[in-house]
Amino acid sequence: MDAVIGVEELGLVFMKGEFAHSGFPEIAYSRYSEALIQKGYKVARVEQTETPKMMEERCRKMHRPTKFDRVVRREICRITSKATRTFGVHDGQLCDPEPSYLLAIAHKQESGESGSSISFGVCFVETSVGKFLLGQFNDDHFCSRLRTAVSHYPPVQVLYENDQSLPAGLRQVLEGPLHSVPREALRPWKEFWDAPRTLKQLREGNYFEEGYPEALGHFIDPEDSTHLTPREDGCLALKALGACVWYLSDSLIEEEVLTMRSFERYVPQETHIDRQANGDCKGSPIHLNNMILDGVCLQNLEVLHNASGGTEGTLLATMDFCCTPFGKRLFQQWLCSPPCRVKLIEDRQHAVDDLLTYSEEAKKTRELLQSLPDLERLLSRIHGQGLARKSASHPDQRAILYEDTTYNKRKIGNLLQALEGFRKAVKVAPLWADVLPSLTSHALMGCVSAGSKEEQFPDLTETLEFFENAFDHEQAKKEGRVTPSAGVDADYDEAMRRVKEADKALQEYLGQQSRHFRCKATYVGSGKHRFQIEVPESSARHATSAHELHGQRKGFRRYYTDEVKQLAANLVSAEEAQEAAVKDIMRRIFENFDRRRAQWERAVRCIALLDCLLSLARYSGSLTDASCTPHFLPADSKPCLRVKAGFHPCLLQHLGAATLIPNDVSLGDPESCPPLLALLTGPNMGGKSTLMRQAGLLVIVAQMGARVPAEACELTLVDRIFTRLGASDRITSGESTFFVEVNETSAILRHATEHSLVLLDELGRGTSTHDGMALAHAVVKELAESICCRTLFSTHYHHLVERFREHSAVHLAHMACMVEDENEEDPTKETIVFLYKCAAGPCPKSYGFNAAKLAGIPQQVIRRAFEKSRHLEEQIQMRRAN
Structure with missing residues (x-):
């Protein structure tokens, strides 16, 4: 029961009475609803939608109203979950800039001669900005592409079809990376619509009056002008969209989100090169626009989140110096997909240099940007507030709100906040006017110069001036209502003109009557009896048959004429039109603002891009002398x-x-042919894994366009980073530690190209020594001889090192250490000093007993283990000798 939940979760108090009853003031709804949503609840807001008088009128029209009819009507006006928040006037204000995606997953599994294959349709929706991300793709049995998608766009709620035949791979994703995300199973067809029904609902809803968005049209048969036929390779994507549209409709927000028309197509970057099917692909150029960082890589390198799920110590926390919420969202996408185009990377590098050179201008720009609100979300909010079709049918428009004035003030506040934000944004260009010719980055020049080109900041001067003079801002904030200035709203101006003309006609007619009665005539009366012509009784003798006596008072007579009745009717009609215009004027002001959304969005994109470039420069500048431009x-x-x-x-x-x-990393050379694979050994806790993560992160930072913390950095583009780091199982997915290892290794061998960077840490430790070493040997050989990609491969298998000591494609390296009080008989007497320095050649031992000693294992246990280890080594050597 909701009353019990309110008491238990919100600290409310039960009210007196037999039944459980608890509550809070209407104005506190946003605070309490947000608290419940954060705890994982869905919150329904129910409003009274008729007054007692309206209820009585309704009952009078009924033949036999029951006691249930004689209750004022109430309706659900909104259902809100963590993934469907739009942060309207009833909701709380979101300070967290991170997006909250609603994800719907549709799937299709087929079996053929080559085995089973699986296809996915995905639809990500960010309701706070009204954005849809729609895609369809084939996937492998491990669901690699789906895992990457949910890593780049982490959902807070997942919708899937209530189908007992969920593929094992999809179940593993739901119970693995998405195990903590709330999931909701929808009924097939009724709630999880198929593609034809989705297109039918979109057409009947008439959400796209100006034509279907291009990204959505990609999934519809271009030969069908009715937009009711899906493309064969778009059915799953449209099915996923159908689930989201149903869910948004159930939440009563589908109109305001869909009419934003913000659709993007999600296309996985990888082409899933299958070496078993396609053979060797060496020598082919990089065909990707962006580097691929899959979910495993993002997790192992701690790009977005650390092992605890937070951001402390991550690359995002290290590099993100963005000032605006929408800039932070764009920067996160940059981190997930660094560019694979040298021209773009070098232009960002030039932007970093420019911003560091003109540091005073950059500082003032950052100060301006820090004062900006979340303009991207405000645009979506104002769009919903100005939506005419919503005002006609949505139950919110029938709601009897006792805090209506407060909500109107919030609506006006949203608009004024957006206008003030854009007024500050236009001040950026003048800051850079003097140095603009000296800038070397095209992206930066576009951000800080106003013009008509898409990459330039739009000229908002005229638009901002229009809204500045459209109404009295201070009065609107104070009263919660908008009175537009002349020329702002055509409907309001027309209504005012009609009222003035009708009133003028009445006054002219009154003048005629004054002349006719030869005295001063006046209008008296109110309501239905307005505009009675009152004259002194002494002048009443001039009344004609056209004058109808309607009343009198001492010394005066009151008359109506057909003419005055018609003129009064004209005025009443004009006043009713004026009242309707005034009632809707606030919405039309918001609608007027929303008509210029393309211009506002272009400005937001420019500011977000500038914010990200400033962040790269701020990070690069923080590296002081220990940095270089890659x-x-x-x-x-x-x-x-x-x-x-x-x-x-x-x-x-x-x-x-x-x-x-500091450490050096050297893999390959453009002039000679040195090894591309480094076989890395060293003591436990000596820094091998850290060095490998360092190499991967430096590549990401380099291709982001920032400076890197190194004396020098030279590289060719990396199309994808593969990682096999750490040891862990996936209990919820039924996967052992070793299975996770080989699964990730399988993806590397199947999809890596010569342009990839592979980081493999202690492959084979999850199984027996002989099996593990044999697997590691085979993988090293494949990477070094067939794929020929840059690889850091760490191992404790010293026999593996010996086998590749003379291999021309393998370079041996180790993390150096010093041994104090070296003792061949008792390792507990030794002290290992880690130097954390990568040196050439192999390490003679792994010094595992030192790690055991540091962990506090009793010395007698360590000594027994050492004796057993030495005994096993002697036995192996004897077998080899024989």
């Missing part, structure tokens, strides 16, 4: 990655350069 080699160069004295970017920010040990 040099990208031409596309036809041989793959290489060379970093001199590099630092882990996240650790550098937290610990400082004085605490950390």
